[in-house]
Amino acid sequence: MAQKARQGSPTLWDRVRQWAGPKKPVLHEDPKAEGNFEVEENQPRNPYTEIMLLQGHENIVRHIVVLGDERIATAGDDGRIIIWNTRTGARVVTQESHKKPVTALVQLQMSGQAFLVSASVDHTVCIFDVISGTLEHQATDVRNNVKCLVPLHRVVPDHEALLCGGGRDIVVYGPSLELLDRIERDEAEEELRTLLPIKNGRIVASANLNDLLTFTVTNDNGRVRLTPLTVIITGHPDNVHCLVAISEAQFASGGLDGSLFLFSSHTYKRTSWTSQRATFDKEKMPASSLTYYAVNHMTVFERFIFVAIGHGFAIYDSSGEGGEPLVDVPRAHRSTVNRIVVLPRGLRFVTCGDDNAIRLWSFEDCQPKIESFGAPKLPSLDTALAKARERGVKPTCIGEMLGHSDAVTFLVDLPRAQAFVSCSADKTCIVWRSGDQESSLRCREAARNLSGPVPP
Numbered sequence: 001m002a003q004k005a006r007q008g009s010p011t012l013w014d015r016v017r018q019w020a021g022p023k024k025p026v027l028h029e030d031p032k033a034e035g036n037f038e039v040e041e042n043q044p045r046n047p048y049t050e051i052m053l054l055q056g057h058e059n060i061v062r063h064i065v066v067l068g069d070e071r072i073a074t075a076g077d078d079g080r081i082i083i084w085n086t087r088t089g090a091r092v093v094t095q096e097s098h099k100k101p102v103t104a105l106v107q108l109q110m111s112g113q114a115f116l117v118s119a120s121v122d123h124t125v126c127i128f129d130v131i132s133g134t135l136e137h138q139a140t141d142v143r144n145n146v147k148c149l150v151p152l153h154r155v156v157p158d159h160e161a162l163l164c165g166g167g168r169d170i171v172v173y174g175p176s177l178e179l180l181d182r183i184e185r186d187e188a189e190e191e192l193r194t195l196l197p198i199k200n201g202r203i204v205a206s207a208n209l210n211d212l213l214t215f216t217v218t219n220d221n222g223r224v225r226l227t228p229l230t231v232i233i234t235g236h237p238d239n240v241h242c243l244v245a246i247s248e249a250q251f252a253s254g255g256l257d258g259s260l261f262l263f264s265s266h267t268y269k270r271t272s273w274t275s276q277r278a279t280f281d282k283e284k285m286p287a288s289s290l291t292y293y294a295v296n297h298m299t300v301f302e303r304f305i306f307v308a309i310g311h312g313f314a315i316y317d318s319s320g321e322g323g324e325p326l327v328d329v330p331r332a333h334r335s336t337v338n339r340i341v342v343l344p345r346g347l348r349f350v351t352c353g354d355d356n357a358i359r360l361w362s363f364e365d366c367q368p369k370i371e372s373f374g375a376p377k378l379p380s381l382d383t384a385l386a387k388a389r390e391r392g393v394k395p396t397c398i399g400e401m402l403g404h405s406d407a408v409t410f411l412v413d414l415p416r417a418q419a420f421v422s423c424s425a426d427k428t429c430i431v432w433r434s435g436d437q438e439s440s441l442r443c444r445e446a447a448r449n450l451s452g453p454v455p456p
Helices: 001-006 010-019 381-391 435-451
Strands: 050-055 061-066 073-077 081-085 091-095 104-112 113-118 125-129 135-139 145-150 163-167 170-173 178-185 192-197 202-207 212-221 221-233 240-247 250-255 260-264 271-275 295-301 302-307 312-317 327-329 338-344 349-355 358-362 370-372 375-377 394-399 408-414 421-425 428-433
Touching: 061 104, 061 408, 061 421, 061 428, 073 104, 073 421, 081 113, 081 381, 113 145, 145 192, 163 192, 170 428, 178 221, 192 240, 202 240, 202 428, 250 295, 250 302, 295 338, 302 338, 312 338, 338 408, 349 408, 428 435
Parallel strands: 104 145
Antiparallel strands: 050 428, 061 073, 073 081, 081 091, 104 113, 113 125, 125 135, 145 163, 163 170, 170 178, 192 202, 202 212, 212 221, 240 250, 250 260, 260 271, 295 302, 302 312, 312 327, 338 349, 349 358, 358 394, 370 375, 408 421, 421 428
16 A cells, blocks of 8 residues: 555645645744744755655554664554565555554564564563564563563663563563563552663663652572662652663653753762753643643753753753753744654754644754865764854754644654654654655666666
């Protein structure tokens, strides 16, 4: 179906015409209006002018895992896990072992072979072979829903295949999904939302609480043990929404109020902080208002933290002492920003949100290009951010992509292919590619077919 769409089905072309043709700048008369930004006319610097539609899910798609240069796995609320070839659009594998929504999807390496591990609302955890899609192992004795999964081979190197899952309880699985240890938590306690492995077999966990929980996984003569350690008093005035590792020595937490705190991975002491977006009484505010301030996603490039926060984004320097962000764009979208993905070099990044839009941002205008032997040399992200802060300028929105008809839930980058993939509540995924590169590849393929191999 994806291949037919690529050849020009009406559904695809209807979507292409929404954004691929000439565009006028998107302007709002009120400078305080939500989503106030300007897109360059005709989007000359937006390379993502070619798309491939992937259709196969029957409900919201929430998860994407990159399996290689030309393969991804997707999963969502229909319980399906689909492996795609992103070059051809072919559906390589469709796995339907889960009967309810998939809550977590990760890749796991065992003995040099790649596997997919998934968890579902149906109280099962499964391991699939990435090549054949064969169900290798399934855990059906899961006491509660597993909301998050993380491989532990980096923090417990003696057991490469260890996997940790969190929900109401926190559990550790072996290579065949055998239960190695479990910490049962009270039914009244909040379910774990995120697990973050750090050094020396330790795991930091967030629930719908102000503070963080820590656990340790140890290997005692072949017996794996899971032990609660301590509670980290974060200082967040409201719930912790997400976690991200900055380096081996540092991690960060983001809160419902928009605050961002940095901690030492060794001592758990807070090393830096940022100002919160808002001070409010959660009990007196409607639920719809809370998302305007929440930290929804964080990603790290070099020492900089890119944060999807409320309807916009901010960028922080993890080496600073705290305070204000280097860049703060509070109204980048017309609704909640769900993900932020940094593209290679860090000078461009992509955001997506509940307004169905994907936006491409650039720091390339923050400093003039330097000529080096006749070729323009772009500034580093460090230099561009320093200039942006000095001049008080913000990144430029150089592209707006409107291929989805509902909220865009997830983004991943395919750096070698000069592409990225999005998934949406409209049940579809889209591969966004560089039109110039695709045109060049087609020309080379045509020349090869006509006259044999061409020089590289």
